[in-house]
Amino acid sequence: MSIFNGFASLLQGDYLHAFLGGMALTLELFVISAVLAFLLACVLMAIRLVPGRATDVLVSAYVEYHRNVPSLVQLFVWYFGVPQLLPASTQNLINDNGGEVIFAIIALTLNAAAYVSEDLRSGFRSLPSGQTEASRALGLGYVQTLRKVLIPQAIWASAPSLVNQTLGLFKTTALAMAIGTAELMYITRQIEGETYMTFQTFAVASLFYLLGSWAIMLCGSLLQQRNQSRMAR
Amino acid sequence: MLDILHDYGPLLLIGQYPQGPLGGLALTIILALVSLIASFPIAICIGLARTSSIAPLRNAALAYTYVVRAIPLLLLIFWTYFVIPLVTGYNISGTVTMVVALVVYEGAYLGEVVRAGINAVPKGQVEAARAMGMSYSQCMRKVVLPQALFNMLPSILNQFIMITKNTSLAYLIGTQEVTFAAYQINNQLLTQPFQVYALLAGFYFVLCFSLSRLANWLERSIERKRAGVASHRTNSEAEQPVLLGQAK
Numbered sequence: 001m002s003i004f005n006g007f008a009s010l011l012q013g014d015y016l017h018a019f020l021g022g023m024a025l026t027l028e029l030f031v032i033s034a035v036l037a038f039l040l041a042c043v044l045m046a047i048r049l050v051p052g053r054a055t056d057v058l059v060s061a062y063v064e065y066h067r068n069v070p071s072l073v074q075l076f077v078w079y080f081g082v083p084q085l086l087p088a089s090t091q092n093l094i095n096d097n098g099g100e101v102i103f104a105i106i107a108l109t110l111n112a113a114a115y116v117s118e119d120l121r122s123g124f125r126s127l128p129s130g131q132t133e134a135s136r137a138l139g140l141g142y143v144q145t146l147r148k149v150l151i152p153q154a155i156w157a158s159a160p161s162l163v164n165q166t167l168g169l170f171k172t173t174a175l176a177m178a179i180g181t182a183e184l185m186y187i188t189r190q191i192e193g194e195t196y197m198t199f200q201t202f203a204v205a206s207l208f209y210l211l212g213s214w215a216i217m218l219c220g221s222l223l224q225q226r227n228q229s230r231m232a233r
Numbered sequence: 234m235l236d237i238l239h240d241y242g243p244l245l246l247i248g249q250y251p252q253g254p255l256g257g258l259a260l261t262i263i264l265a266l267v268s269l270i271a272s273f274p275i276a277i278c279i280g281l282a283r284t285s286s287i288a289p290l291r292n293a294a295l296a297y298t299y300v301v302r303a304i305p306l307l308l309l310i311f312w313t314y315f316v317i318p319l320v321t322g323y324n325i326s327g328t329v330t331m332v333v334a335l336v337v338y339e340g341a342y343l344g345e346v347v348r349a350g351i352n353a354v355p356k357g358q359v360e361a362a363r364a365m366g367m368s369y370s371q372c373m374r375k376v377v378l379p380q381a382l383f384n385m386l387p388s389i390l391n392q393f394i395m396i397t398k399n400t401s402l403a404y405l406i407g408t409q410e411v412t413f414a415a416y417q418i419n420n421q422l423l424t425q426p427f428q429v430y431a432l433l434a435g436f437y438f439v440l441c442f443s444l445s446r447l448a449n450w451l452e453r454s455i456e457r458k459r460a461g462v463a464s465h466r467t468n469s470e471a472e473q474p475v476l477l478g479q480a481k
Contacts, residue, residue, distance in 0.1 A: 064438075064442060065434075065438065067441075067445070068394075068398075068437065068438045068441035068442045068445065069398075069434045069437045069438050069441070070398035070399070070401035070402075070412075070437055071398075072401045072402060072404070072412065073401055073412060073430065073433055073434050073437060074434070076412075076415075076430045076433070077427070077430045077431060077434055080419065080426040080427075080430055081426050081427035081428075081429075081430040081431060082427065083426075084425070084426050084427045085427055167302075171304070171305040171306070172305070173305075174305035174307045174308060175305075175307060175402075177307070178405060185305070185307060185308065188308075188311075189311075198315045199315070202308070202311060202312055202315065205308060206304055206308060206312075209303060209304045209305060209308060210300065210303045210304060212303075213302065213303035213304070214299075214303055217299075217303075
């Protein structure tokens with residue numbers, strides 16, 4: 001019975017307010033980073049398609065850095081490291097506008113973009129070369145061919161792994177607590193420290209993450225079904 | 234940056250050892266290795282349960298996998314830190330907490346690797362083994378698992394890289410591995426955070442990048458080997474594990 005009383009006192013007033021704020025910031029980090037990462041990944045993939053060794057080396061160095069260094073360390077490099085390289089006025093500007101949120105979004109975006117661009121690239125490689133030739137023969141320019149013909153198909157082809165990356169990003173947002181971003185994980189620790197209701201606070205956070213992740217997985221399998229029926233047509 | 238490496242290199246590599254406890258990159262590698270080895274039996278059980286013909290077993294393994302995949306590793310670590318003393322009555326160190334959390338976490342992901350490996354072994358082999366009078370456990374132990382695990386070596390190595398990167402979270406519960414060492418160094422120097430954390434990133438990069446090259450090489454040579462054998466057996470399509478939502 002005491003456990004349920006605990007839930008009741010957590011889910012009202014200030015604590016409820018704090019939880020909702022944390023969840024909102026988690027979702028904000030997730031949505032903003034996901035959208036930005038996707039756009040950046042498209043750009044990265046387009047750069048990689050440009051013939052030439054220098055651009056290829058540059059993009060693959062970017063990808064390898066983000067794949068072989070822990071996300072937590074990437075967050076630290078941005079939050080603790082990068083401000084040192086900026087002039088003092090810029091540092092103050094960032095700190096006045098919530099540096100921990102800005103740097104969390106930057107780090108999460110760059111990290112996810114590296115993975116997504118690799119997925120798009122392998123989606124790309126699965127396209128037959130006749131697609132490019134046909135659209136060029138029809139008079140589409142290079143950028144148009146990419147934007148209207150190749151990228152949409154590459155996205156469809158790599159949809160399953162894109163869903164995986166989305167799920168990964170959703171869970172990675174929890175690491176932002178390490179630089180003091182007041183997202184759900186940070187709030188959970190804070191409320192736990194104040195109330196000592198460890199089980200209840202963790203249960204609330206777990207429920208949120210479970211529902212969020214399962215929603216993403218569900219979207220993924222619906223997308224997969226639609227994709228298969230598209231292919232069958 | 235070189236002078237930081239010169240002054241604090243040993244702290245990053247082995248912590249305060251031999252004056253104090255072993256730490257730094259050495260502890261990172263040990264944590265990752267112990268977690269990988271300890272999660273192996275669980276992963277094999279999960280893999281077997283998920284390919285089992287017994288429905289309750291299959292569903293239980295499925296539920297475990299889907300719950301573990303859905304929550305962030307960090308939350309799992311905090312749960313472990315809270316639950317283990319409650320259940321066992323002993324307070325445990327950050328290092329033990331980290332290993333337990335990683336084992337629970339990896340059980341789900343590595344279990345999926347094992348499942349994919351088992352599914353990739355051609356059905357005819359199981360049928361042949363059973364027709365020769367082998368029991369289920371004999372068939373698994375002597376025919377299916379050895380092949381499945383060999384073919385899954387690159388994926389297992391990739392999981393090891395994931396674990397290595399995930400051990401950085403141990404810093405948040407006060408384990409003195411390499412990320413913690415960098416944090417200490419940064420607190421002493423105060424003026425060069427970029428250099429310190431870039432150095433830390435470099436350490437992880439060298440370790441994980443060389444491991445991932447090794448995994449690539451292994452994958453290619455196993456593929457070559459399988460391609461050589463494939464002329465004799467036609468339906469040996471490699472099935473890659475789908476590792477839903479792996480944290481990076």
